[in-house]
Amino acid sequence: MFSTRSLTRSLRPLVSVRLFSTTHPCLGRAVVYTENGDPTSVLQILSYPPIPATPPPNSLNIKYLLSPINPADINVIEGVYPSKPTRTDSLGNSSGLGSEGHPVFIGGNEGLAEVTAVGQGADGMYKVGDWVVVTKQQSGTWMSERNIPAPDVARVPGGRAALTEAAGATLTVNPPTAYNMLHDFVKLEAGDWVIQNGANSAVGQAVIQIAAAEGYKTINLVRNRDNIDRLKDQLTKLGATHVLTYDDLTDKSTRDKIKQWTGGKPIRLGLNCVGGKETTLMARYLGQDAHLVSYGAMSKQPLSLPTSLFIFKNLTANGFWQSQWYKTRPSQERDKLMQKLVGYINAGKLQTPDHEILHITGNLSDEEATSAVREAFKKLSEGRYGKKILLKVD
Amino acid sequence: MFSTRSLTRSLRPLVSVRLFSTTHPCLGRAVVYTENGDPTSVLQILSYPPIPATPPPNSLNIKYLLSPINPADINVIEGVYPSKPTRTDSLGNSSGLGSEGHPVFIGGNEGLAEVTAVGQGADGMYKVGDWVVVTKQQSGTWMSERNIPAPDVARVPGGRAALTEAAGATLTVNPPTAYNMLHDFVKLEAGDWVIQNGANSAVGQAVIQIAAAEGYKTINLVRNRDNIDRLKDQLTKLGATHVLTYDDLTDKSTRDKIKQWTGGKPIRLGLNCVGGKETTLMARYLGQDAHLVSYGAMSKQPLSLPTSLFIFKNLTANGFWQSQWYKTRPSQERDKLMQKLVGYINAGKLQTPDHEILHITGNLSDEEATSAVREAFKKLSEGRYGKKILLKVD
Numbered sequence: 054m055f056s057t058r059s060l061t062r063s064l065r066p067l068v069s070v071r072l073f074s075t076t077h078p079c080l081g082r083a084v085v086y087t088e089n090g091d092p093t094s095v096l097q098i099l100s101y102p103p104i105p106a107t108p109p110p111n112s113l114n115i116k117y118l119l120s121p122i123n124p125a126d127i128n129v130i131e132g133v134y135p136s137k138p139t140r141t142d143s144l145g146n147s148s149g150l151g152s153e154g155h156p157v158f159i160g161g162n163e164g165l166a167e168v169t170a171v172g173q174g175a176d177g178m179y180k181v182g183d184w185v186v187v188t189k190q191q192s193g194t195w196m197s198e199r200n201i202p203a204p205d206v207a208r209v210p211g212g213r214a215a216l217t218e219a220a221g222a223t224l225t226v227n228p229p230t231a232y233n234m235l236h237d238f239v240k241l242e243a244g245d246w247v248i249q250n251g252a253n254s255a256v257g258q259a260v261i262q263i264a265a266a267e268g269y270k271t272i273n274l275v276r277n278r279d280n281i282d283r284l285k286d287q288l289t290k291l292g293a294t295h296v297l298t299y300d301d302l303t304d305k306s307t308r309d310k311i312k313q314w315t316g317g318k319p320i321r322l323g324l325n326c327v328g329g330k331e332t333t334l335m336a337r338y339l340g341q342d343a344h345l346v347s348y349g350a351m352s353k354q355p356l357s358l359p360t361s362l363f364i365f366k367n368l369t370a371n372g373f374w375q376s377q378w379y380k381t382r383p384s385q386e387r388d389k390l391m392q393k394l395v396g397y398i399n400a401g402k403l404q405t406p407d408h409e410i411l412h413i414t415g416n417l418s419d420e421e422a423t424s425a426v427r428e429a430f431k432k433l434s435e436g437r438y439g440k441k442i443l444l445k446v447d
Numbered sequence: 448m449f450s451t452r453s454l455t456r457s458l459r460p461l462v463s464v465r466l467f468s469t470t471h472p473c474l475g476r477a478v479v480y481t482e483n484g485d486p487t488s489v490l491q492i493l494s495y496p497p498i499p500a501t502p503p504p505n506s507l508n509i510k511y512l513l514s515p516i517n518p519a520d521i522n523v524i525e526g527v528y529p530s531k532p533t534r535t536d537s538l539g540n541s542s543g544l545g546s547e548g549h550p551v552f553i554g555g556n557e558g559l560a561e562v563t564a565v566g567q568g569a570d571g572m573y574k575v576g577d578w579v580v581v582t583k584q585q586s587g588t589w590m591s592e593r594n595i596p597a598p599d600v601a602r603v604p605g606g607r608a609a610l611t612e613a614a615g616a617t618l619t620v621n622p623p624t625a626y627n628m629l630h631d632f633v634k635l636e637a638g639d640w641v642i643q644n645g646a647n648s649a650v651g652q653a654v655i656q657i658a659a660a661e662g663y664k665t666i667n668l669v670r671n672r673d674n675i676d677r678l679k680d681q682l683t684k685l686g687a688t689h690v691l692t693y694d695d696l697t698d699k700s701t702r703d704k705i706k707q708w709t710g711g712k713p714i715r716l717g718l719n720c721v722g723g724k725e726t727t728l729m730a731r732y733l734g735q736d737a738h739l740v741s742y743g744a745m746s747k748q749p750l751s752l753p754t755s756l757f758i759f760k761n762l763t764a765n766g767f768w769q770s771q772w773y774k775t776r777p778s779q780e781r782d783k784l785m786q787k788l789v790g791y792i793n794a795g796k797l798q799t800p801d802h803e804i805l806h807i808t809g810n811l812s813d814e815e816a817t818s819a820v821r822e823a824f825k826k827l828s829e830g831r832y833g834k835k836i837l838l839k840v841d
Contacts, residue, residue: 135759328754350754357751360722360744363766365529370764372757 082446083196084426085157089132092430098422099151101144104200108172112202113179119222119443120164120194138191159193165222175203184212186225188387190376197446207387210395220398220405222443228394230348230375231259238344238371239322243268246315249324250274250335251351255406258291265292266402274299302334329354341366348373407440415447476840477590478820479551483526486824492816493545495538498594502566506596507573513616513837514558514588532585553587559616569597578606580619582781584770591840601781604789614792614799616837622788624742624769625653632738632765633716637662640709643718644668644729645745649800652685659686660796668693696728723748735760742767801834809841
């Protein structure tokens with residue numbers, strides 16, 4: 054065991070090759086916290102006894118395969134996100150933590166899991182080995198296994214035969230956000246134009262690819278930077294019709310340029326994850342009866358729009374939140390969406406984002422694993438990961 | 448004639464008692480301009496020959512009774528309004544002005560008229576003596592008589608028997624704006640709450656009254672002022688449930704106060720004609736899934752809203768423009784709206800706004816009438832009218 058452990062560490066600290074769990078063959082483990090705060094101080098690893106082998110009716114036992122660490126997860130841990138997790142006291146750790154009287158929060162919102170046992174009533178819908186993604190918001194996904202009500206998940210069509218674990222794990226938040234924003238507000242037809250800012254964000258890249266797959270043209274706005282041509286190339290390869298910088302928008306010639314591209318066709322959908330003056334500029338390029346849909350505010354500046362756009366161009370400003378979508382739509386619609394997205398992935402039209410796997414291997418003690426997780430969040434807060442981090446907890 | 452003229456002037460300069468036209472028994476007159484600019488320099492009175500007694504098919508001859516001068520009319524004359532009138536060359540003045548080669552703009556957007564002759568094809572819908580309001584935007588209403596396509600007007604149900612001329616003349620813009628904003632965005636039910644700023648504007652007062660008539664509760668925001676209690680009383684008498692100042696919104700206790708009033712029921716509709724920070728403050732009082740509908744920007748400041756309201760509270764920001772409504776809705780819907788509003792007026796539920804009649808009497812020469820109109824616009828631009836001005840051109 055010692056040798057395995059040192060091998061893991063020397064090969065790739067924190068981001069290990071997949072290992073078999075050796076020290077805790079039966080225990081589960083979860084990344085938990087008891088109070089809101091800085092993840093690098095409040096997160097800890099908690100082991101818990103195996104879950105009962107037979108799930109209660111209408112529920113599933115699942116084993117998490119990979120769970121992303123998304124920027125919003127950090128805000129949740131800090132306690133500044135509007136959607137709050139509830140504490141659980143069902144982990145039943147021997148120390149008492151996670152048990153009655155000492156409930157804990159489990160981190161994570163998005164996660165891919167495999168069904169390991171199916172409760173009565175859910176057996177028509179699921180079977181052992183199925184892949185599912187958690188659609189209930191803030192249910193806690195940074196853990197190894199749990200029992201979960203069947204309505205809290207959606208099946209990943211095709212499962213392991215259709216997708217990589219990384220593709221499945223990143224399927225629930227960003228691609229659906231992109232897909233739904235492209236469909237829920239404006240009835241677009243092939244050849245129609247969409248403009249978006251923050252185009253190199255995870256959602257932005259999904260927008261580019263899904264739009265290209267459906268025949269919509271995209272004007273993609275990004276921050277200017279030293280290697281801007283590299284970024285433009287990268288987004289163009291994904292399917293971006295045009296890429297501009299926010300600086301370009303202040304240039305008078307851009308209006309003519311865009312008019313030439315679109316042939317004067319009004320742009321009826323704008324997607325915004327930035328806010329502030331970059332978005333005010335973008336909104337001026339929208340045509341009559343357009344929708345400006347906001348799903349983020351990276352600039353931390355409010356959305357500031359001339360009232361005349363609302364009155365005289367009949368602009369509508371909307372917001373989009375995928376968590377709310379899952380909450381309010383029936384499961385058939387969720388399943389249909391998954392089907393659609395898996396289809397795009399299988400057809401090579403939707404790439405899995407660049408990622409790195411943070412593997413909390415079974416051979417680490419809870420204390421060692423806690424250090425490893427906190428270290429990863431430190432790196433994350435310093436912006437030292439350039440990619441999406443996917444957590445795997447043995 | 449002379450004595451009549453001096454009588455008019457000595458009694459009430461510009462705002463005369465109604466007189467019979469004596470000097471131009473057959474000519475029409477219109478307030479026109481040839482170039483955009485300051486109304487006090489570009490407006491002039493133009494006489495034109497009588498219109499043909501038999502209207503072309505599907506058209507009406509109408510005689511204007513009263514036409515409001517609205518703030519937006521000034522912007523139109525200045526050329527800064529998004530909706531532009533087209534020049535006409537059909538007035539055929541003997542000087543050549545208003546004829547081919549010398550077209551003019553006719554001022555005015557809103558107007559009440561009486562049908563004086565009905566063209567073939569329109570005789571099923573209209574008869575002589577009917578009252579109509581012009582619903583086609585920027586068609587020019589500051590004139591005595593004209594021929595007009597039947598689809599450009601809507602009948603005023605009941606006509607002279609049901610309404611005063613002032614009530615009819617102020618029926619097309621403000622009350623419909625209020626009515627439609629209360630109905631087109633959120634399905635309100637009796638007991639539901641609406642919040643609005645600029646509550647003492649003409650539209651704001653119509654909102655208060657129509658909301659009260661339909662059983663909706665209103666929270667009405669106004670600027671603080673010396674005689675605030677008088678204004679509060681006035682709005683309360685119209686049917687306002689509560690009146691607050693913008694300053695009150697920054698007071699922490701106001702949130703609790705509003706919560707107590709509404710019993711915690713979310714406010715799902717906000718109406719805005721102000722913009723700027725007053726509107727940002729108001730938006731924070733809106734509940735989940737609310738609509739913020741803008742129809743004006745009196746502060747000349749943009750609408751600035753935290754993106755989180757859109758994403759996490761599913762706020763939708765819309766604009767409303769009554770001109771666009773008329774343009775896009777079928778005539779049956781326009782007639783139904785008129786019916787509804789006249790019903791409220793007859794029931795004493797919707798008051799005619801405070802107004803003053805500016806009567807361009809027939810005994811004034813074109814030059815004298817031009818001076819009178821320009822003088823009125825000077826007074827208007829200096830804010831010396833406290834009321835709505837209704838123009839009557841003989």
